[in-house]
Amino acid sequence: MADIWRPVKGVKIKVAKTGLFLFQFAHAIDMEGVLQRGPWMFDNHMLIMERTHLGVQIENIPLYHVDFWVQVHNLPVGLMVEKAGTKLANYIGAFVEYDKNNNSSFWRQYMRLRVQVDVRQPLKKDSRVKNKGGE
Structure with missing residues (x-):
């Protein structure tokens, strides 16, 4: 390593x-x-x-969480914002970070989020998101 x-x-x-x-x-x-x-x-x-x-035994440190970068595709442009990303990340696991650098292009294809995932739980995938109009 x-x-x-x-x-x-x-x-x-x-x-x-x-x-x-x-x-x-x-x-x-x-x-x-x-x-x-x-x-x-x-x-x-x-x-x-x-x-x-200091003072914590290595064997007693809980090793259950990993941070992943997640790509969220097929969102309307108006929903590719940090506020919506935070909600999506918290559905997947726990929100860590929104990639503002990925936000620099109007034509971006996806939103990037850093999410802390509990490795003891199954992964969530293929979820649908509705806007306020129900679409």
């Missing part, structure tokens, strides 16, 4: 127990970059990553 992430100041990877690892970044900017660019896969397995805090 260190070869893929390429942290400027480096990272140490330790096995805490089978299937549970501790990634210790030498600089907070490297850690934030890895967390923001995820989710990550290793050997066809999802890496569920969470910040640790």
Whole structure:
């Protein structure tokens, strides 16, 4: 993973127990970059990553949530706004971020949302959205 992430100041990877690892970044900017660019896969397995805090045992950190970028297609232009995106994201999981950079083109094809998903729940897909007029 260190070869893929390429942290400027480096990272140490330790096995805490089978299937549970501790990634210790030498600089907070490297850690934030890895967390923001995820989710990550290793050997066809999802890496569920969470910040640790002093005094908390690694085994007691709940590893149930992953942030995903979601594309929402076929929305009318008037609904491709952050307010509508927040509601859609909260239906899927929990709203994290609206991609304002994707909002720069009038002809954009979809809305991008970062959504925190509980990996213990089944994914939601192919949902229909109605506007105030019922369309």
